[in-house]
Amino acid sequence: MRSLPPLRLLACALAVAVFASIPLISILSYGFRVGWDEIRPLVLRPLIGELLLNTLWLCATATAGCIALGLGLAWILERTSLPFAALWRALLAAPLAIPAFINSYAWITVRPELDGLKAATIVTVLSYYPFVLLPVAATLRGLDPALEESARALGTGPVRTFLRVVLPQLRTPILGGGLLVSLHLLAEYGAIEQLRYPTFATAIIAQYESTFASTAANVLAGVLVACCLVLVTLEVFLRGRARTARVGSGASRSRPRIRLGWWAIPVTAGVAGVVALGIGVPAYSVTHWLTYTGADSWTLGEIAPVVWSTLKLGAAASVIAVAVGFPVAWLAVRYRSALTTALERTTYLASSLPGVVVGLALVTASIRYARPLYQTTPLIIAAYVMLFLPRAMVNLRSAIQQAPPSLDQASRALGQSALATFLRVTIPLAAPGILAAMALVFLAVTTELTATLLLAPTGTHTLATEFWAATSEIDYPGAAPYAVCMIVLSTPAAWLLLRQSHFTGASYE
Amino acid sequence: MNDGAALEVRGISKSFGRLRVLDGIDLTIPGRTTTAILGPSGCGKTTLLRLVAGFERSDGGTISIAGRSVQGSGRSTPPNRRDVGYVAQEGALFPHLDVRANIGFGLARWPAGRKAKRSRVEQLIELVGLDRGHAARHPHELSGGQQQRVALARALARRPSLVLLDEPFSSLDASARVSTRTAVAAALREEGVTTLLVTHDQSEALALADQVAVMVAGRFRQVAPGPEIYLRPIDLECARLLGAGSTLQGRAAGDWVECALGRLPLADSAPFTSAAVFIRPEQVTVHSGTAAVVTAVDYLGADKLAAIRLPSGEVVEARLAGTAALAAGDQVDVRVEGTVLAFASLDALGAKANSG
Structure with missing residues (x-):
């Protein structure tokens, strides 16, 4: 029996869902206010078609590349006797710690002539393939070995077993990872701008720089939002149909790996090659620029205040995101119903919008409805919370699941009040997940570029904006220390993601 | 085929x-x-x-x-x-x-x-x-x-x-x-x-x-x-894997074994003397008397499983009809039907024999 959610909690969650929807509402209402007659000539013009084609091409090539690379590497890591597999797994996940715009900076350093679709594909594949690799590897690891054994006993050879039994089980992580990559590509600004490949994200910023929060910029954002919504709808549809859950609950036994023998040499070389391209190139470039003119080209006095203001923004955003996300996650786990699930989904949906759209929407909305908020710290923190709420929610959800209601009831039966139960049972059990949620939001904020460029109050500098300002002036040595700071700050988040994917197994969401 | x-x-x-x-x-x-x-x-x-x-x-x-x-x-x-x-x-x-x-x-x-x-x-x-x-x-x-x-x-x-x-x-x-x-x-x-x-x-x-x-x-x-x-x-061990039973200490001689339940016929003659006697609960019947004490009764629906302490201090299990009137504390007599099994035993076996 399931009780009704408490009204106060429901009101909180509703407010959060509305808050998270502000960018979407803003873009849509802007369209209604301006009217189709004014929008039509802006939508139905060759530029939009060209941008759409460019964006879709990049999505297609880079997503295909990520799936091919991620699937192949996951299979090698989980199913073969690759020596030092644990080390390779960590190294292959390491690009998670390198923002794509640092990766493109590194590649331009090595190959200054890189530009266009090919360059954008190479750089984004090397930045985003872990989004496919990690869930596929986790699912491969979690698959019940009895499935494959049963297929073998039914007279199916190893290759056909992979195609007929294993691959269908991997459909969800492959498509889910692929959609995540596509969403990131729609939103990616920094890396693609550096490689001079125009997409919606870069066009919106260019439009903003020339005409501010104009109708043209908002129309571009509207088309981008439509693309995102298509992908998100696809994902919801996909999850609804997923049938990969293990039937029954038997204990997994470890499975024998394919012995590579002499193949170990070329396979290891291939894996090492991916690692060299994915983290070797950024490491080389950053080191190269750090030592280029010696340590006197930058000083600690210059960097310290930037680090400090970035940390402050990150801390504020992470605390607020967790506080705001907790009631929604709590309702979704403890009072599961169509309403609470819809509220939870709303926060995901709104937050699937690119930073460029959220930034533009908040600029447009604040100028029109809340002038005093424009160019203030609260507004940029609000943008961070909208953008990164899902990262907090995923962890809060699993944190709350760590403290099932049966433990609450046991505590209440032992004479503890509701508050005491919350403090003595729920919080201690959920604490690791809550901390992980805060850490992930914090680290996402420290490397956020696009929304920050649009919303940062005058005089507020973050690591990402300073890095961007330096590279825009081709001051590559000056950008290097900021790149190092961002990579160092991102490493714990990458480690968290790697660890989570390692322990969740087939229950990956 | x-x-x-x-x-x-x-x-x-x-x-x-x-x-x-x-x-x-x-x-x-x-x-x-x-x-x-x-x-x-x-x-x-x-x-x-x-x-x-x-x-x-x-x-x-x-x-x-x-x-x-x-x-x-x-x-x-x-x-x-x-x-x-x-x-x-x-x-x-x-x-x-x-x-x-x-x-x-x-x-x-x-x-x-x-x-x-x-x-x-x-x-x-x-x-x-x-x-x-x-x-x-x-x-x-x-x-x-x-x-x-x-x-x-x-x-x-x-x-x-x-x-x-x-x-x-x-x-x-x-x-x-x-x-x-x-x-x-x-x-x-x-x-x-x-x-x-x-x-x-x-x-x-x-x-x-x-x-x-x-x-x-x-x-x-x-x-x-x-x-x-x-x-x-x-x-x-095989006897216990195939079903429950009680173990008593006994002395075997040819086709017979002497134990707390008296002189019982063996299924196979024993080439040893010190024996562990194995009795299935369905072999044990309960009669009116005062020689033994019922220590516990498990009601299982169709039947009952009763634990009965013998004068020797050893405990045997008896399977009875679910309708049998028997409760813990009752005084009874116990008999064994059919042949029993005897295995060569170390004396140490007696200590844990009653767990069935």
Whole structure:
């Protein structure tokens, strides 16, 4: 029996869902206010078609590349006797710690002539393939070995077993990872701008720089939002149909790996090659620029205040995101119903919008409805919370699941009040997940570029904006220390993601 | 079908690291019969099944299925060429395929027409007693018992020489267990297929198998028809694995044994004197008297299990009709019907003998 959610909690969650929807509402209402007659000539013009084609091409090539690379590497890591597999797994996940715009900076350093679709594909594949690799590897690891054994006993050879039994089980992580990559590509600004490949994200910023929060910029954002919504709808549809859950609950036994023998040499070389391209190139470039003119080209006095203001923004955003996300996650786990699930989904949906759209929407909305908020710290923190709420929610959800209601009831039966139960049972059990949620939001904020460029109050500098300002002036040595700071700050988040994917197994969401 | 041995296992050993799991196993299963390997968890019985299936390689020894060598002299046939059917503990149905596609999975390369394959699938659905309306369902829409029936149908589809069942009922609840077991037994009988079943449940082994192989610590203790092991177990451990019983200290002499329950006839004459006397609870009858005291009564529905303390301080268990009026604290007399078993005993055995 399931009780009704408490009204106060429901009101909180509703407010959060509305808050998270502000960018979407803003873009849509802007369209209604301006009217189709004014929008039509802006939508139905060759530029939009060209941008759409460019964006879709990049999505297609880079997503295909990520799936091919991620699937192949996951299979090698989980199913073969690759020596030092644990080390390779960590190294292959390491690009998670390198923002794509640092990766493109590194590649331009090595190959200054890189530009266009090919360059954008190479750089984004090397930045985003872990989004496919990690869930596929986790699912491969979690698959019940009895499935494959049963297929073998039914007279199916190893290759056909992979195609007929294993691959269908991997459909969800492959498509889910692929959609995540596509969403990131729609939103990616920094890396693609550096490689001079125009997409919606870069066009919106260019439009903003020339005409501010104009109708043209908002129309571009509207088309981008439509693309995102298509992908998100696809994902919801996909999850609804997923049938990969293990039937029954038997204990997994470890499975024998394919012995590579002499193949170990070329396979290891291939894996090492991916690692060299994915983290070797950024490491080389950053080191190269750090030592280029010696340590006197930058000083600690210059960097310290930037680090400090970035940390402050990150801390504020992470605390607020967790506080705001907790009631929604709590309702979704403890009072599961169509309403609470819809509220939870709303926060995901709104937050699937690119930073460029959220930034533009908040600029447009604040100028029109809340002038005093424009160019203030609260507004940029609000943008961070909208953008990164899902990262907090995923962890809060699993944190709350760590403290099932049966433990609450046991505590209440032992004479503890509701508050005491919350403090003595729920919080201690959920604490690791809550901390992980805060850490992930914090680290996402420290490397956020696009929304920050649009919303940062005058005089507020973050690591990402300073890095961007330096590279825009081709001051590559000056950008290097900021790149190092961002990579160092991102490493714990990458480690968290790697660890989570390692322990969740087939229950990956 | 081959009329000789459907499975022939000779001298199989297997170690995982330093742990020796199987130690010189020999087993023959005649065609069209069912053999159950019965043993406590961790005795190596599942490992043996996986070696026969080809999921693991043995360290030594030979295996042949239907007269064809599949393991021996360093060669091991891969599982897909062994002509076996395999039913895993939890069924291992493919979650992305519906019931029909699961059952038909192994028929992809079967040398028969599309129509023949389809009718084979329908025949199997009927054979294992599945509702036809369930044929288009996916595994997660089935109960545990239904899943196991589908898994069996899938394993039988290609008419394998040998079907391997790995504790197929252990994940089911008590009511589904019996009905699924009955359906599986009927399906196996009708297909006339040779079966190797691994279980830790003696009632499962006794109900399904023509031959029971009791395994303890990686070796077979006794391989014989179920009733024979139940009535003439080779040692105390086999006796207990096949069912409950009480153990009393006694002194054997020829065909008789002297113990706290008096002078009892032995099933086999004992070549030793110091004996552990094993008595099944259904052999113990309760009469009015004052010699012994009832210490506990477990009411089980159809019958009752009573623990009775004898003047010697030892405790015997008696199985009584559920309607018998008996309560803890009652004073009674106890007698034993039929012959009893005696095993050579160390005196230490007496200490833990009463746990049954």
